[in-house]
Amino acid sequence: xxxxxxxTKIYQSKDKQVVAFDNINLDIGEGEIFGxxxxxxxxxxxxxxxxxxxxxxxxxxxxxxxxxxxxxxxxKLREARKEMGMIFQRFNLLKSRTVADNVAFPLEIxxxxxxxxxxxxxxxxxxxxxxxKANNYPSQLxxxxxxxxxxxxxxxxxxxxxxxxxxxxxxxxETTHSILELLKKINDKLGITIVIITHEMEVIKEIxxxxxVLDKGTIAEHGDxxxxxxxxxxxxxxxFIERVINANVPEELLSRVTVANPDKGRLVKVSFxxxxxAKPMVSELVHNFAIDxxxxxxxxxxxxxxxxxxxxxxxxCENPSIIEDGINYLVEELEVxxxxxxxxxxxxxxx
Ligand SMILES: Nc1ncnc2c1ncn2[C@@H]1O[C@H](COP(=O)(O)OP(=O)(O)OP(=O)(O)O)[C@@H](O)[C@H]1O
Numbered sequence: 102x103x104x105x106x107x108x109t110k111i112y113q114s115k116d117k118q119v120v121a122f123d124n125i126n127l128d129i130g131e132g133e134i135f136g137x138x139x140x141x142x143x144x145x146x147x148x149x150x151x152x153x154x155x156x157x158x159x160x161x162x163x164x165x166x167x168x169x170x171x172x173x174x175x176x177k178l179r180e181a182r183k184e185m186g187m188i189f190q191r192f193n194l195l196k197s198r199t200v201a202d203n204v205a206f207p208l209e210i211x212x213x214x215x216x217x218x219x220x221x222x223x224x225x226x227x228x229x230x231x232x233x234k235a236n237n238y239p240s241q242l243x244x245x246x247x248x249x250x251x252x253x254x255x256x257x258x259x260x261x262x263x264x265x266x267x268x269x270x271x272x273x274x275e276t277t278h279s280i281l282e283l284l285k286k287i288n289d290k291l292g293i294t295i296v297i298i299t300h301e302m303e304v305i306k307e308i309x310x311x312x313x314v315l316d317k318g319t320i321a322e323h324g325d326x327x328x329x330x331x332x333x334x335x336x337x338x339x340x341f342i343e344r345v346i347n348a349n350v351p352e353e354l355l356s357r358v359t360v361a362n363p364d365k366g367r368l369v370k371v372s373f374x375x376x377x378x379a380k381p382m383v384s385e386l387v388h389n390f391a392i393d394x395x396x397x398x399x400x401x402x403x404x405x406x407x408x409x410x411x412x413x414x415x416x417x418c419e420n421p422s423i424i425e426d427g428i429n430y431l432v433e434e435l436e437v438x439x440x441x442x443x444x445x446x447x448x449x450x451x452x
Contacts, residue, residue, distance in 0.1 A: 102294045103129040108161035121147035122318035134295045136305040139315035145298040153185045186255030190267040192247040194239040201235040207257040225253040245276035265297045302341045366417040372438040374409040390427040392418045
């Protein structure tokens, strides 16, 4: 649906250049909810504004539904922009217009008839749950309600893509959740592709299917949200994930890591995802291998219905080679990831 090829944006002022991002490549599939996360200054806002050419890229291509919009004439670009709605952190509503008239605005510009506008506005306000606020002014609404108006307005011309620039950053967690639920509903119901720029990993975790991590103007990594959460590679990604999931072994555990009898014990970190989360790994170790398995720490979380988590288990057995058999069993039969942890907390071996 959206293909970004070798995209670069350099801001040029009199005496200096700022590279907002350099040589970015991304592929966003039809119907995806695609998140772009990154620290402040990473280039997120500039990138999303380049997707509808609110900002002109310095080099590269932005291909939307097969056409490179960087090459379009002004008229054709205006038409192409109708296929892309956008919502903003500060809502950007017209204060002197009612809710209904705000939603009507893009339809008026598109030259729709009064009757068409009335029908469409009513339909959109119903969709975003604001049918009873049609005649209110933006100042009479909460932040979450104003963003709902922003969403209704962005959908007025039946776009194929909805661009969301920090759309929940000005909202409290509960309102953020309700707006994300609405975006999910819109994605399900209308099949619209959604691109979300955010600095909040919670937002990615809650609704995105794919994510790209932007850092200092380049893509640090990208992929399925569940893969990035369970196996982050870049340091910047690990930092973001730590804020929402405590996947690290607590310090106090690491300091007491030895197993009373180092020759007969091992401390392992077991990471599991999806179906493997439901497997009875501890009882299998105890029953099949006569290994004592003492759970020291555990957490479990869910991303869009898929459970994943970590267990820190102390394994002890009179015969150390049986522990190795038990670890192999976990990896090969139960298909979980096992890391053996040393006293200092570093990983000895990983399967
Ligand atoms: N109009 C501009 N003129 C010059 N430099 C700019 C302009 N807009 C952004 N930049 C610079 O480009 C870089 C990327 O900025 P951008 O706003 O895209 O980052 P961001 O990831 O969205 O950050 P934030 O989360 O803080 O909004 C920054 O170094 C910023 O200072």
